[in-house]
Amino acid sequence: xxxxxxxxxxxxxxxxxxxxxxxxxxxxxxxxxxxxxxxxxxxxxxxxxxxxxxxxxxxxxxxxxxxxxxxxxxxxxxxxxxxxxxxxxxxxxxxxxxxxxxxxxxxxxxxxxxxxxxxxxxxxxxxxxxxxxxxxxxxxxxxxxxxxxxxxxxxxxxxxxxxxxxxxxxxxxxxxxxxxxxxxxxxxxxxxxxxxxxxxxxxxxxxxxxxxxxxxxxxxxxxxxxxxxxxxxxxxxxxxxxxxxxxxxxxxxxxxxxxxxxxxxxxxxxxxxxxxxxxxxxxxxxxxxxxxxxxxxxxxxxxxxxxxxxxxxxxxxxxx
Amino acid sequence: xxxxxxxxxxxxxxxxxxxxxxxxxxxxxxxxxxxxxxxxxxxxxxxxxxxxxxxxxxxxxxxxxxxxxxxxxxxxxxxxxxxxxxxxxxxxxxxxxxxxxxxxxxxxxxxxxxxxxxxxxxxxxxxxxxxxxxxxxxxxxxxxxxxxxxxxxxxxxxxxxxxxxxxxxxxxxxxxxxxxxxxxxxxxxxxxxxxxxxxxxxxxxxxxxxxxxxxxxxxxxxxxxxxxxxxxxxxxxxxxxxxxxxxxxxxxxxxxxxxxxxxxxxxxxxxxxxxxxxxx
Numbered sequence: 001x002x003x004x005x006x007x008x009x010x011x012x013x014x015x016x017x018x019x020x021x022x023x024x025x026x027x028x029x030x031x032x033x034x035x036x037x038x039x040x041x042x043x044x045x046x047x048x049x050x051x052x053x054x055x056x057x058x059x060x061x062x063x064x065x066x067x068x069x070x071x072x073x074x075x076x077x078x079x080x081x082x083x084x085x086x087x088x089x090x091x092x093x094x095x096x097x098x099x100x101x102x103x104x105x106x107x108x109x110x111x112x113x114x115x116x117x118x119x120x121x122x123x124x125x126x127x128x129x130x131x132x133x134x135x136x137x138x139x140x141x142x143x144x145x146x147x148x149x150x151x152x153x154x155x156x157x158x159x160x161x162x163x164x165x166x167x168x169x170x171x172x173x174x175x176x177x178x179x180x181x182x183x184x185x186x187x188x189x190x191x192x193x194x195x196x197x198x199x200x201x202x203x204x205x206x207x208x209x210x211x212x213x214x215x216x217x218x219x220x221x222x223x224x225x226x227x228x229x230x231x232x233x234x235x236x237x238x239x240x241x242x243x244x245x246x247x248x249x250x251x252x253x254x255x256x257x258x259x260x261x262x263x264x265x266x267x268x269x270x271x272x273x274x275x276x277x278x279x280x281x282x283x284x285x286x287x288x289x290x291x292x293x294x295x296x297x298x299x300x301x302x303x304x305x306x307x308x309x310x311x312x313x314x315x316x317x318x319x320x
Numbered sequence: 321x322x323x324x325x326x327x328x329x330x331x332x333x334x335x336x337x338x339x340x341x342x343x344x345x346x347x348x349x350x351x352x353x354x355x356x357x358x359x360x361x362x363x364x365x366x367x368x369x370x371x372x373x374x375x376x377x378x379x380x381x382x383x384x385x386x387x388x389x390x391x392x393x394x395x396x397x398x399x400x401x402x403x404x405x406x407x408x409x410x411x412x413x414x415x416x417x418x419x420x421x422x423x424x425x426x427x428x429x430x431x432x433x434x435x436x437x438x439x440x441x442x443x444x445x446x447x448x449x450x451x452x453x454x455x456x457x458x459x460x461x462x463x464x465x466x467x468x469x470x471x472x473x474x475x476x477x478x479x480x481x482x483x484x485x486x487x488x489x490x491x492x493x494x495x496x497x498x499x500x501x502x503x504x505x506x507x508x509x510x511x512x513x514x515x516x517x518x519x520x521x522x523x524x525x526x527x528x529x530x531x532x533x534x535x536x537x538x539x540x541x542x543x544x545x546x547x548x549x550x551x552x553x554x555x556x557x558x559x560x561x562x563x564x565x566x567x568x569x570x571x572x573x574x575x576x577x578x579x580x581x582x583x584x585x586x587x588x589x590x591x592x593x594x595x596x597x598x599x600x
Contacts, residue, residue, distance in 0.1 A: 026421070033422030040413035040476060041428050044435045047443070047469040054446040065449070116335055124336050130586045131343045137582040138347065139530050141548040142571040146350040155353065155564050160364040170364070191346060196593065203594035245437070252439045255532040259552065271441040271533070278445040279537050291442040298439050 052295055059288035066282050078289035087273065088290070095269045098182065099250040102189050106246055107239065109190065110197035117198070118205045136195040144259035147188040151175070178266040185256045185267065193249065197242050204238025205231070244305045248298055270294050347575065354568035361564055375569035384554060384566045388573075390542035391550035395574070398460050398546060399528035402467035407521045410475035417476075418483035429480070436473035443469065444537040451538060458539045463546070466534045471524040478523060478592050482516030519592035522585060526578065547574050 059078050063071045082088050117128050135143070151158045151174040162168045174180040208231050216226045232239075254271040261267045263276070274294060278287025349366065354375050356368040363369060379388040417425050447466055448457070456462035486509065494504035535549035542550070551570060554563040582589065 029420050030422040033416045033420040034424065036416035036420075037413040037424070037428050040409040040472060041424075041431060043409060043468055044431050044472055047466060047472075048435050048438050051443045051446040051450075052438075054450065055442060058446065058449070065452075113339065116339065120332065120336075124332055128336060128339055129590060130583060131340050133582045133586050133589060134343050134347060134579060136589075137526060137578040138575055139532075139548055139571075139578075141532050141551055142350065142575055143346060145551065145567055145571055146346040149353055149564060149568065150346070150349050152564075155361045155562070157349075157364050157366045161366075188346075191342075195343075199590055199594050248437045252441060254441060255548070258532070258536075271439070274441045274445065275533075275537065279448060284445060284449050287445045291439075291445045294439045295442045298437060302437070 052292070055288040055291045055295075057288075058284055059292050061285045063285035063288075064281075064283050071285075074285070078285050079293070081286065082289050082293065087268070088270075088293075090266065091268045091270045091273045094182070094267060095251060095253065095271075098186055098189070098253055098269065099247055102186050102193075102250050103243060103246050105186075105190050106194050106197050107201075107243060110194050110201050110242070111239075113194065113198035114201035114205055117202050132195045132198060134195075135192050138192060140192055140255040141259055143188050143192045144256045147184055147191070147256075148175075148260045151184050175261055176265065181261050181265055181267050185253075185260055188256050188260075189250065189253060193246065197246055200242040201235070201238060204235040204242075207238070208234040240305070240309060244302070247301060247305075251298060251301065252294075270297070347579070350568050350571050350575075354565065354572045356565060356568075358561055358565050361562065375565035376573075378566050379570050379573070384563075384570070387542065387550055387554060388547075388566075388570050391545055391547045392574070394460070394463075394542075394544055395529065395546040395548075398463050398467065398544070399525055401460070402464045402471050402528045403521055403525045405464070406468055406471035406475045406524050407479075407517060410472060410479050410520065411517060413476050414479035414483050417480045418486070419488060429477070432473035432476045435469055436477075438469065440470070440533045444533060447534075448537055458541055458544050460544050462538050463534055463544055466538065467528050467531065470527050470531060474527065475520050475524050478520045479516060482520070482592075483513065486512045515588060516592075519585070519588040522581060522589060523592050529574075529578065 060073060060075060061071050062074045062077070113132060117125060117132070120128055149155050153159065153171070153173045153175075156174075158174075159168060159170045159172055163170060172180075174184055212234070213226055213230050216230050221229065252271050253269050254275070257263060257267055257269050257272055258275075263269075263272050268276075270290070271294070274287055274290040277283050277290055281287075352367050353361075355371045355373070357370055357372045357374060360369050378384050413428060416422070417428065443466060451457040451462045456465075488509070490508040490512070491504045494508045495501065499507065530548070531546070532548040535546040536552060539545040539549060545553075547570065551567055554567050554570070
C-alpha cells in the first residue's frame with residue numbers, strides 16, 4: 001500500500017480497456033481510502049449541505065416561530081419580499097463596500113508587510129513574523145471591543161491623541177455617523193485579517209525566482225520596474241487566491257458590526273440582517289430566504305473570480 | 321549576507337517599530353483598559369492613572385462571575401472537543417488523500433474548500449430551528465456539531481499538505497531492517513507526522529475559540545454560551561456603570577493564552593497556514 005505499489009497498480013488498471021474491473025489490490029485501496037476519508041466527508045456534507053437544503057425548503061413557507069401553526073406554502077413570495085425591500089439593498093451595499101475597501105487595503109498592506117518580512121535581515125525577521133501573528137490569534141470580538149473602546153467618546157483616547165487633526169475633537173462621536181462607524185469597523189477587520197493575507201503573499205514571494213530579479217537589476221531595471229515586470233506577474237496566482245478567500249470572508253462580516261454598532265446608523269450588513277430576521281424576530285421563512293440569498297452571493301463571487309479573473313483554485317491547496 | 325550600512329539599519333529599526341506598534345497597540349489598549357478603575361475610565365488617557373485589579377475581581381469573584389466562569393468553561397470544553405474530533409477525522413482523511421490512490425480524492429478536497437467558504441450565517445437559521453425541535457439548542461453538542469464545519473475543512477487541507485511531504489519510504493526501510501509494521505509506523509512515521517497534527521490542532525482550536533456567530537445564535541444561557549458571545553451580554557456592576565472594565569478584563573483573560581501559544585509556536589503556525597498555499 002505504499003505509494004510505489006500504488007503507482008504500479010494504477011498503471012496496471014490504465015493498461016486495460018476503459019472501465020474494466022480494477023485489480024484486487026486497487027479495489028481494496030479504494031475501499032480503504034473511502035473507509036478512512038468517508039467519515040470526514042460525511043460530517044462535512046451533514047453540517048452544510050443538509051442545513052442549506054433545509055433553509056431553501058423553509059424559505060418557501062410563511063413561517064414564524066411566534067405562530068408555528070400558521071405555517072403555509074407561499075412559493076417564492078419571501079424572496080420577492082426581501083428583494084423589493086430597501087433594507088436588503090442597503091445592507092447589500094454596505095457589505096459590498098466593506099468587502100471592496102477592506103480587501104483592497106489588506107492586499108496593499110499585506111503586500112507591504114510581506115515585502116518587509118521577505119527582505120528583513122535575520123535578526124528582525126523572527127520578531128516581525130511573531131508580532132504579525134498576534135492579531136491573527138486574537139478573537140474577532142476582542143478586537144472589536146479593543147477598537148470600540150479606543151474610539152469611544154467616553155472611554156476612548158483616540159479623540160485626545162488626534163485632536164490636532166482637522167475634524168477630530170474630544171466631542172466627536174465616531175459611532176453616531178455611518179461613515180465614521182464604518183471606518184472603525186473596517187479598521188478592526190483590517191487589523192485582524194491582514195496578517196493572514198501577508199503570510200500567504202510572503203509564501204508567494206518566496207516562489208519568485210531570485211535570479212530573475214537579479215538579472216533585471218543587472219540590466220538596470222528600477223525597483224518599481226522589477227516589481228511590475230518580474231515580481232507581480234510571478235505572484236499572480238498567490239495574490240488572486242488570497243484576494244478571493246479574503247473577499248469571501250469579508251462578505252460574511254458579522255462580529256465587528258454586532259459589537260460596535262449592532263447595525264445602527266446604516267451599518268447593517270447582510271449577515272446581521274439574516275441574524276436579526278431569524279434569531280431576533282423568529283421569522284424563519286424570511287430569514288431562510290436571506291440565508292439562501294447570501295449563499296448565492298458567495299457562489300456568485302466564486303463564479304466571477306474563477307471565470308472572469310481565472311483564479312486557479314488548485315493553487316489554493318492547503319490554505320484556509 | 322552583506323553588511324548593512326548604518327542608514328539601512330536605522331530604516332529597518334524604524335520599520336520594525338512601526339509594525340510592532342500596529343500589531344500590538346490594540347492588544348495593549350484593551351490590556352491597559354482592563355486595569356483602569358471604573359471611576360477613571362473616562363479620563364481619555366491610554367494607561368490607567370491608578371492600576372487596579374477591580375475588574376478582574378469582578379469577573380472571577382464578583383458580580384460578573386456567574387456570566388464569565390461558565391462561559392470560560394464552555395469555551396474551553398467545546399473548542400477542545402470540536403478540535404479533537406476534527407483532527408482525528410482529518411488525520412484519517414488526509415492519510416488516505418496523501419498515500420492512497422482512489423477516486424473521490426478531489427471530491428473530498430473540493431468539498432472541504434466549499435465548506436470553508438460557506439457563509440456561516442446561512443447555516444444558523446436552519447440549525448436554530450432544528451436544534452430547538454430535537455433538544456440540542458443551548459447544549460455543548462449543539463455547538464460542537466456546527467463547529468466541525470469550521471474546524472474540519474482547514475484540518476483536512478493542512479494535514480493533507482503536511483502528509484504529502486512525509487517520506488513514506490522510511491516505513492519500508494524500517495521494515496527491511498526488521499521492524500514490524502506497527503513498529504515501523506510508530507518509530508518512523510509518527511515522529512514525522514506529529515508536528516503537522518499538532519500544528520493543525522492549534523489552528524483548528526484558534527478558529528473554534530474565535531467563533532461568535534454560532535455562539536450567539538445557538539445558545540441562550542450560561543449552559544453552553546461561549547466567551548465571545550458572553551462578552552456581548554456583560555452588564556456593569558450597577559445600572560449606571562458601563563461594563564467596559566469587566567469586558568476588557570475578560571477579553572485579556574481569553575487573549576493571553578492564545579498570544580502565548582502564538583509566540584511559542586509561531587514557526588509551526590506560519591508553515592501550517594501557508595503549507596502548499598502556492599506550490600502545486
